Amino acid sequence: MSTNNHDYVTHNCDHYEDHRYNHLKNRKYEDEADICVVGAGAAGGVLAYELSKAGFKVVVIEAGPFWNPQTDFASDELSMQSLAWNDTRLVAGNNPLAMGHNNSGRGVGGGTVHFTGVFYRFHESDFKVKTLDGVADDWPITYEDLAPYYEKIEKDIAVSGPKHFPWGPFQGPYPYPEREPISANAEIFRRGCEKLGIPSVVAPLAILSAPFDGRPPCINRGFCNQGCLPNAKFSTLIHHIPKAIGYGAEVLSDCMVTQVQVDKFGHVSGVTFVHDSKEHFQKAKIVILANYCIETPRLLLHSACPQFPDGLANSSGMVGKALMTHSGHDVYCRFRDEVRLYKGTPVLAATQEFYETDPSRDFVRGYTLNAHGSRPLGLSKNLVAKSGIWGKKLHDIMRDFNFFAQITLVGEVLPNNQNSVILSNEKDEYGMPRPIVTFSYNENDNKLIAHGVEKAQEILMAMGGEPAFVIPDTGHLMGSCRMGNDPATSVVDGYCRSHDISNLYICSASVFVTSGGCNPTETVMAIAARTADYIINEHTKRS
Amino acid sequence: MQEKRTRYPSYDVLREQEHWDEHTREIVLKRLGPFDQHKFLEDHEAALVFGIARHIVYDHRKEILDYVVHHLDQSLSSAAGEDQRKVDTPEQRSLVRDGLRAIDKLSQKQYGAPFLEIDEKEQYTLLQELDQGKALPMRTWQRIPQQELFKKLATEIISAYYSHPVVWSEIGYGGPAYPRGYVRIEQGLTDPWEAKRDVNK
Numbered sequence: 006m007s008t009n010n011h012d013y014v015t016h017n018c019d020h021y022e023d024h025r026y027n028h029l030k031n032r033k034y035e036d037e038a039d040i041c042v043v044g045a046g047a048a049g050g051v052l053a054y055e056l057s058k059a060g061f062k063v064v065v066i067e068a069g070p071f072w073n074p075q076t077d078f079a080s081d082e083l084s085m086q087s088l089a090w091n092d093t094r095l096v097a098g099n100n101p102l103a104m105g106h107n108n109s110g111r112g113v114g115g116g117t118v119h120f121t122g123v124f125y126r127f128h129e130s131d132f133k134v135k136t137l138d139g140v141a142d143d144w145p146i147t148y149e150d151l152a153p154y155y156e157k158i159e160k161d162i163a164v165s166g167p168k169h170f171p172w173g174p175f176q177g178p179y180p181y182p183e184r185e186p187i188s189a190n191a192e193i194f195r196r197g198c199e200k201l202g203i204p205s206v207v208a209p210l211a212i213l214s215a216p217f218d219g220r221p222p223c224i225n226r227g228f229c230n231q232g233c234l235p236n237a238k239f240s241t242l243i244h245h246i247p248k249a250i251g252y253g254a255e256v257l258s259d260c261m262v263t264q265v266q267v268d269k270f271g272h273v274s275g276v277t278f279v280h281d282s283k284e285h286f287q288k289a290k291i292v293i294l295a296n297y298c299i300e301t302p303r304l305l306l307h308s309a310c311p312q313f314p315d316g317l318a319n320s321s322g323m324v325g326k327a328l329m330t331h332s333g334h335d336v337y338c339r340f341r342d343e344v345r346l347y348k349g350t351p352v353l354a355a356t357q358e359f360y361e362t363d364p365s366r367d368f369v370r371g372y373t374l375n376a377h378g379s380r381p382l383g384l385s386k387n388l389v390a391k392s393g394i395w396g397k398k399l400h401d402i403m404r405d406f407n408f409f410a411q412i413t414l415v416g417e418v419l420p421n422n423q424n425s426v427i428l429s430n431e432k433d434e435y436g437m438p439r440p441i442v443t444f445s446y447n448e449n450d451n452k453l454i455a456h457g458v459e460k461a462q463e464i465l466m467a468m469g470g471e472p473a474f475v476i477p478d479t480g481h482l483m484g485s486c487r488m489g490n491d492p493a494t495s496v497v498d499g500y501c502r503s504h505d506i507s508n509l510y511i512c513s514a515s516v517f518v519t520s521g522g523c524n525p526t527e528t529v530m531a532i533a534a535r536t537a538d539y540i541i542n543e544h545t546k547r548s
Numbered sequence: 549m550q551e552k553r554t555r556y557p558s559y560d561v562l563r564e565q566e567h568w569d570e571h572t573r574e575i576v577l578k579r580l581g582p583f584d585q586h587k588f589l590e591d592h593e594a595a596l597v598f599g600i601a602r603h604i605v606y607d608h609r610k611e612i613l614d615y616v617v618h619h620l621d622q623s624l625s626s627a628a629g630e631d632q633r634k635v636d637t638p639e640q641r642s643l644v645r646d647g648l649r650a651i652d653k654l655s656q657k658q659y660g661a662p663f664l665e666i667d668e669k670e671q672y673t674l675l676q677e678l679d680q681g682k683a684l685p686m687r688t689w690q691r692i693p694q695q696e697l698f699k700k701l702a703t704e705i706i707s708a709y710y711s712h713p714v715v716w717s718e719i720g721y722g723g724p725a726y727p728r729g730y731v732r733i734e735q736g737l738t739d740p741w742e743a744k745r746d747v748n749k
Binding site for chain 2: 076077078079080081082083084087089091092093094095096097101102103104105106107186187188189192193223224225226227228234235342343344345347348349380381382384385386388389390393395396397399400403404405406407429433434441442
């Protein structure tokens with residue numbers, strides 16, 4: 006398996022001539038792995054790649070399938086809901102979260118398989134919200150700590166974006182040219198912004214604008230959220246994971262980790278996982294949980310043992326606390342002429358003009374507005390489930406499907422310990438307790454939403470759109486195992502190492518201290534690359 | 549109603565099927581039927597879902613509604629989870645089964661006949677009251693939250709309806725586009741095979 010082979014996707018994975026390698030009978034590191042990564046998503050992919058490249062014996066354990074884009078993906082919304090983590094989560098609070106396809110992935114690649122590919126860096130202010138705004142908390146790391154990793158990730162996957170990006174410390178240029186042409190919806194957005202004097206850009210995207218690494222540029226099929234068939238959109242499924250396998254990593258897919266095991270010295274010894282109803286064990290020197298914001302606290306709490314009766318890494322009591330999402334309200338206006346929201350990459354234009362705290366507003370922090378495409382199932386299902394519209398009213402809206410333009414808010418949500426993941430008494434098929442996910446907006450969140458919705462409407466109205474409806478949506482998950490310098494109030498340190506157990510790491514959006522006001526995937530990946538570097542350096546120091 | 553149903557009366561997305569990848573084509577064409585026998589829903593339950601679906605989607609065409617009922621049956625008989633469920637709401641199989649029974653009971657109580665035997669206006673009113681959580685008080689509602697029942701049925705029904713290629717054609721949705729993609733995506737431009745508006749009202 007040469008890493009010079011550019012056909013990584015079909016060769017460096019476990020699809021061999023349409024049948025799958027029976028890896029559980031031929032495990033590479035059954036005796037012991039150096040590193041066991043739980044979850045093969047945005048963070049898990051980067052960790053597997055960087056650590057296997059550095060020579061570690063890496064095993065990645067993934068609950069879902071090892072997708073083959075060509076045979077598993079389709080240009081269809083309904084059938085591709087299977088790319089999501091569909092397992093039932095119990096939801097509660099004043100604003101119970103929609104889970105599944107809305108915010109989580111299942112299978113190799115995780116959420117990157119069905120994300121929109123929107124790729125932003127956080128701003129400097131995101132890491133010191135307490136200092137600047139007197140709310141939430143500062144991160145134990147700064148923008149400068151992550152900057153080299155942001156740059157590395159952007160280069161590694163050839164992010165396309167504008168020559169000049171007017172907000173935040175990184176002003177461009179991006180490694181690959183910005184996408185062109187942009188869709189009608191993105192054009193309307195940019196011209197509406199222009200009329201109001203709001204700067205806008207073509208969105209930075211983890212979607213190719215020109216060939217790279219044996220992959221073709223985007224064909225504007227528009228099904229980013231259903232899995233990219235041409236492999237023009239980055240995912241760790243087609244980028245990091247096949248390369249990691251080329252460097253010797255092993256991926257155990259369709260394997261659900263049910264327990265993190267601890268030895269008598271209070272160190273993690275490995276993980277128990279289930280494949281085809283049979284239990285297996287993976288011994289490892291280091292375990293990294295990269296299984297996102299619900300499954301990480303669920304696994305830590307479920308792994309409680311006599312030494313750690315409140316769950317692993319939970320001496321602070323912060324495991325499962327301060328879960329965040331982004332307010333993701335979809336603002337629709339109707340136009341006289343067709344817009345055709347289904348065409349092209351869903352997000353092709355954006356503004357971060359309202360990202361930073363503005364003392365003239367009645368709330369702190371801010372948001373991104375993305376011009377956002379949509380498809381019939383996504384729109385109609387949201388209308389009925391989130392806005393309660395059905396019958397003739399829904400039919401009339403959908404008849405005019407082609408006449409709407411849409412802008413989606415990505416609004417910062419402040420952390421609140423009341424928003425949490427705990428265990429219920431109900432068990433899933435593995436005998437693990439289902440999580441209860443509680444979420445309610447606070448006052449600042451609601452004021453921010455009102456402002457964002459109004460701005461989005463102004464932009465579309467400037468172009469002659471008539472306000473039609475607003476869908477109170479959410480996007481992304483962050484927090485639940487926050488990082489921090491103080492072991493009494495945080496779960497992991499700035500390098501994602503748990504305060505309580507030195508060979509246990511948590512690396513995903515789960516460690517976020519605040520949510521930021523933009524799509525989080527690039528920050529997740531930058532944090533993962535930094536954690537990998539730290540582990541490599543620590544190892545080098547010791548040996 | 550038919551002439552107002554679409555702005556693209558001459559568009560048929562299925563004419564493009566030879567340009568779709570095989571996996572997508574297989575998935576979409578299956579929605580045209582014929583359908584297997586229901587795995588979860590009993591005949592009277594399927595008939596009731598059909599009757600409810602007419603109101604939710606504002607359409608009564610049998611060929612589409614048969615698929616809608618089939619989809620709900622598939623979802624309920626599948627081992628996949630339900631993404632999220634509110635605490636205190638029963639698991640979806642019992643929510644739907646007991647909920648459908650409750651809808652007939654409610655109809656009996658309110659209008660003196662089961663749901664499928666009351667008139668369309670009464671059916672609509674009953675569904676509207678369920679949606680708003682304002683149905684006549686019954687003990688069943690302590691266990692079956694009205695609004696969660698309505699939302700479960702309506703969401704599954706709508707998801708299937710707007711996945712049907714006949715409906716795609718009517719709303720002018722170009723749909724699957726692999727391997728060819730979309731070329732003319734800017735404002736005012738369409739690819740030659742896309743829906744063209746020939747009714748301008």
